[in-house]
Amino acid sequence: MRFLNRSADRWAGRVSRHRRGPLAGLLVLLLGLLLTGGLYTAFSPAQAEQTESDEELVAKGRELFLVSCSFCHGQNGEGVRTDDGNQLGPSLVGVGAAAVDFQVGTGRMPMAAPGQQAPRKKPVFTEEEIAAMAAYVATLGPGPAIPEESEYSVEGMSDEERQEAIVRGGQIFLTNCTACHNFTGSGGAMPRGGHAPKILGVEPRYIYQAMLTGPQSMPSFSNGNLTPEEKRDVIAYLESLEENPDYGGFGMGGLGPVAEGMYAWLVGIGVLVGFAVWIAANSTRSERKTKEKVES
Template identity: 55%
Template structure:
């Protein structure tokens, strides 16, 4: 009887062994899986950077140099970050068709994947601003108070060049501030981060990410709102309004002069 008792297995022994095995397997997976995922991400990033290097060599080295060191025609790209590439290439400003005081926005020739690859390659050359996440620039969900605060920021920092209605304006030496209507919010955020061409840099220390989002929300509001006063004449202020008044007034004076002359000729007969 004692032998039978000694050889008899406890009824919960199988459950305990199973749980122990699961704990061991789970712990092993928890240790190995992140390492495998990190290795896979590193391999994917390396592949993307290599693809970007090839695209850069074909499309950008003639101006920016073989190693992005810059030249007389174009600046160095070492340290500009992925955000600068995403803005310039994503708006069609780069590659440039020809040298000039300013590169205009034009049709984009690269796909999103190719732009991301070039941005990854340039980012690998030196630290710089990264491409912002949607939650940083998407103005969806902002309150009226947030948009009003964005208006204050816009009037303080941007209207001197971009006009109070975001219609853009002329600058010295053939340069200009582009209009903001139809610009992707991501590209607006990147422009503030990187300061393309003559635009100043609004770092996170100068203007917080939340303030940038509010400013973008205000720009979206004013550039999509309908004109409540009829013809807006480009929303360029008193210059176009004065010109329109002068032309209309001159036309009226000419018609009056012609009418008086014609009436005087009939009276003399």
């Protein structure tokens, strides 16, 4: 036992002397470099591969952009003006990937011809091509990113949470959206040839992105104006409108007094006028027949 203690003391003394030596610091430095290099070798390839993939996606998006979008938006997304100073296509710097996903994903872009408002139509590009163009436009300037499904989906809510979200979303919608989209989300006419589209049946992803980016004449509701939770509440309210039956019978498109007045004039008053003409015509025939019988 005494021998083991002496050996341990002798070994500790040697280690202490070597630790104070001039080569000790160099040895520690070499060990640190070897450890750092090993960690870099282990994790660096995956990062490099991901970066290369992102670069390829952006490059593909730029090629698609130059072919399909640069005529109106410029080769670098700076926007294009006509000779008379009118805006042919707005600048895309800072609009973010969410704006591209909305505009191209709903078929509004590319437009067949410049106009007041782009209608929704069948998309021209695939999901992969849209993602590539969105990645390229996102490099032009910081802007809203494409939201995750968890940000706009109401699937994970309990019944109680969903009812609360519907109530909150209804209040937000009635305050901010009914002036253009109608209280039932059926849309309506706008000044200068524009229109607010029908938003019932629209995918929650695009409703969220429309609120986030403010396409065309619609105001944008950034996360500073409406939080992601409030946007999701609005989506929950709109989905509840689709699920609820119309207890009033024929809804006439849900367009309110305009549609009701049109139906009143064309159908209601039209039917009454038709009956009045028919009664007058039959009364005249009866009087003629009576007069002829008297004379005979």
